[in-house]
Structure formats: structure tokens, C-alpha cells
Amino acid sequence: MKNVVLISLFILSFLTSIAQELKGVVLNEKTNEPIFGASVYFDNTSIGTTTNFDGEFYINLKQHISTPLVVSFVGFKTEIHSVKNFESKKTFKLEVDLNVLSEVVLESRDEWSREFKLKEFRREFLGRSEFGKKCVILNEEVLVLNFERETKQLIVSAKAPVIVKNESLDYVLTYDIEDFYINYDIKIKGRKNLEKLSKTVTFMSYSGTTFFENIDSGKHKLALLNREKAYKGSTLHFMRSIASNSLNEENFQIFKNSTKREPSRHIRILKNDSLNITKVAITSKLDVLCDGNRSSVESKVESFEIDNQGNHSPIDKVIFSGFMGNQRIGDVLPLDYGL
Template structure:
């Protein structure tokens, strides 16, 4: 029997567009040699806002004053940096350190699974099953290292290079720097690997695949946003569950939307207390999910952009629990 499949993907914070932008100029160097680094990726995590350094190590990036996403500085072979753009001044000098070769690599002599079997599970749990395989692909699968531990029944994945994802379903190319992937599995008597939970952490940069957004991509993006955790959290924090198409059920019965949510404003953030063990969330009458919190004190915080914390303790099942990378939109996506 398949249980809920929680997925945790961390994308730092969110970008909310406003009417004007600011510009940051800076330089990236090798910390030891002080040589400028060409082609370093500089982007706001989880968005379509980014650039690369030139031959002098210089970059120029525009951003909104309301930007809350981390500024990611990423280069193959070097330690990734996450910076707060509000603390940086024009002309900032960023020094990057080489990554030790041993990091990100785990060897287990008793790994009994073939790479093919591990890769199938990884793709299933990282990309998801709701989108056809040809619609969303990882182009550099050979860069992924996979290890299965039969004692813990956990599958881990690592990559020293960003994963290049071609998402034809939503119309994006995604560069994803994977910090950690762990699938907690349960083997059946027949040897089938069922998934208990999935934990994914990393940073992402999105680019449009086409110069103009096609109609099919626009429709798919609107659909995925409507069925996303981000949309639910924003609706909950602003008390617009009913207006945005959500119904809440408890023990098989529909209840007032905020009966089991104690909502308290804390400045720009919203504190939520779930006053029962589990609620059922129905979106647009047919999309059913459930939500529970894996801690005694069932509280969490939603910031003004719709991000919630702590993400590892909040568990979604059903439609919301099944969402994966193939369904994920950039954080600066706007309807």
C-alpha cells in the first residue's frame, strides 16, 4: 500500500516583482590565485533572474528591491555561495574556494543494486511520475552518483555539477545544483521499492526554452501553480482559501476553512497552528491532498512571499505530496 510521499525542495526565499529594479555589479575570483573566473553562474535561487561572469570575472545583475531569494554564486569545482543581495555593494569582490574532491562522494561496498535500478528510482522521485518521461529529462545523467544502503533502505544521490533539466512540459530549461537527495524506501516481499519519503535540497535557475511563451506552456503553468503548495500557503496566510478554490475536510466532513487553523499575524509573517492531527485539502473540487505536522507543537510560519518554515516537519500527501521537479515553477512566476 502506498502511503503519502512528502517532498522537500528548498529554494531559499521568493521574489515578488514591483515596478522598478536595482543593479548589482561585482567580480568573482579564485580565492587562492586571485585570478578572475570566467563563466561563473550568478542567479537568484529558484527564479529566472541570472547572468554569468565575463573574462574579467565581472557580472551585472538587475533585481527588484523586494527580492528575498538568495543570490547564488556557482561554478564547477568550487564551493557554492549563497549571499544576501541587500548586504552587497556595487563592485563587491567575491572569492571562491575550490571544493575538496572528497565532498559529495560516498562509497558503500555492500551496495547490491545496479545503477539502472537506482537511476529509475531517482528519476521517479526527483522528476516525478505525473509528467511523461519525454516531457522532462535530465540531460547529464552521467554526472549523478547513486548509492543504496540496504541496512537503512535509503537511496542517496550526489552530483559535482549542476543537473541540466529540459522541461518541455512547462517550457523551461533548469540548472539545478543538488546539495542532497535522499529517498527513504521500503522493500516489499517481491523486491519492489516503495517510497516512504523524499528529501531534496538544492538551488535552481530557470530559463525560457522559447522566445515567446507558448499557449500550452501557459496553460500548464497556470494549472501547476493552482495545484502547488505555494498557492495553498499563500491562500492560507491571506485567509483566501474559499476564494481560491479550497475546501477543508476533517474526519470525512467538510468544515469551515479555518476551523482547525489558528492564524496569527506577526508583522509581515503569519504564524499558523494546526489544532488537529490531520486535515484533508480539496482544491477545485477534485484535487485531494492531506496535511499533517511531524512535531508535538504543530505550528509553522508563512512569510509574506508564501514560503513556510520548518519545511521538513510539514507533511503533504495526495496531489500536493506527489509534486516533483517536473511540476515546479520558478519562484518569480506570476499568473
């Protein structure tokens, strides 16, 4: 059975070349007191900051951006806003999250040990690539992991955003999990020690918001080369190449039924310059080859859209397998990469 991956990042972003500043304040909804240290960032980018002692934040933008703005702080409900007017000062009031503050133990005692579940989570969340294997989760204690015997699922949530250090790409990622689960093909009837049973991941889905912080691990030149390596043949690279009508120039080869085809025969493009949107129809399941990396892509809708960052929507209706489908947090780059 082929592995299938669905990765939702809840992103819809468009850029124009206008330098400006976004400023505002984050308050406790109940007390109106400023919240110090709240995270304010544009989802899946490296553009963001934290609030000062007065709850204020300032984000300098080289370009106008309307990808969702995420406002979060531990113990409060995360808010996601679509910012259209960058001129006025913003006020965001966060509501206390009673579920996070409660002392109820959410992690059940199931037939997989916590360490075994962590191993499964690390592999599928961080990835099996050379970069994914070198990533380190800095706060695994926030993870709540439950294996459901009846549904054969590993379900993961978190009490706080997950912090991942990726020295290979020189990023520290803050990932706020909204949903994560892994489906397994595993024969468990009458079995007791489930950790030793042979199993196959049949489906994996996760969604949430992401902030990238640039770091310098001491090997930044190598990290820049690694970023380019992670980009080549990735979903982001593929979508940007479709939007710019440069699949051939970017060394993407398209195959159908093992026969090489001209991309335009199966990938139809309708450009909307006024909205910086590219409407795309992929008419059949295709194999994609780029720099030796093989992937498959299939659209479950008549058409989807790509913005000028390479973001596609609806993200859950374009299914990838192979190299693109196997890329995880350890390989992912921010949407503002290379722009």
C-alpha cells in the same frame, strides 16, 4: 503505508517593489583571477545570470529580493549568501572543491545496476505526473548513485549541478543537489536479484538550490497553460492563499475527518504587515481539495511563517501527502511565478 515526502529548498525570501541592480565580481579565492561563466542566481527563482570574461555579473531586479543568492561554478564550492545591501558592488571568492576534482570513484558496485538506479531516481526526482514524465535530465553522467542494502536506501549525489529540461513548462532547471535519498520497504533477506523484488517508497527527501531559465520550445502558449495547471492546488498556491486569506476564493476546500470545515476553524492566521510575514498555526491534520486534487497537510510545529511569495518556513515541519506531496521537479514553479 502512506508515502511521505520532505522537500527542502533552503529558501527564505521577501519582496518589495523597488527596481534596482545587483552587481559584483566572482574570483578564484586562491589566485584572485576572475571566474568566467559562474552562475549567480537567487535560489528557486528565474532571477539570475552568469559572469562575463572579467568575472563580473549584473542582475536587474524589478523588486528588492532577499532570498539567498547562490554563486557556483563547476570544480568550486558553492556559496550561498544573504544579500541585504544591494547598492554596493559585491565580491565573491570561490574555493576550489578538492572532492569534486579528485579522481576517486564514489559510485560503488552494489546490487542495483546503474540503469535501474537511474530509473528510480528519475521517477522520484522528476515525478510521476504528465509533466514529470516528459522531463529530460541532460547530464546524467554527473550523478553518483548508491543503493545501501542495510538501510534500504538509494542515496544520490552529483559531481556538478543537474540540468533538467522541462518543455511542458518551458523551463530549464539547474538543480545543485545537497542531499537526496529514498527509503524503501523491501524484503531483501536471503534474496539475490533485488531489482525484481516488490518494493514501496516509504520516504523521500531532497534538498538543494534551483535556478529556472525560461525557454521557448515552440509551444510557449501551451506551456503557459501548463504552468497554470501545475500551480493550481500546489503547495505554492496553497501557501499564498493562506497568506492572502483567500483559501475559499482560490477554490480550496478544507476537510477534517471527511467533514468539510471552514478554513478559519483550523488554520489560524496572524499577519505582520511591517515584515510582510504571515504567522500560521494549523491545529490538526487536514485534507485539502482544490480543482479535484486531494492533499493532506499536517504541521509538526505550533506555528510556521509564510512570506509574501508563498515560501513557508521551517519547510521540513509542514508535511504534505497526496497531490501536493507528490509534486516533484517536473511540476515545480519558481517563487517569482505570477509576481
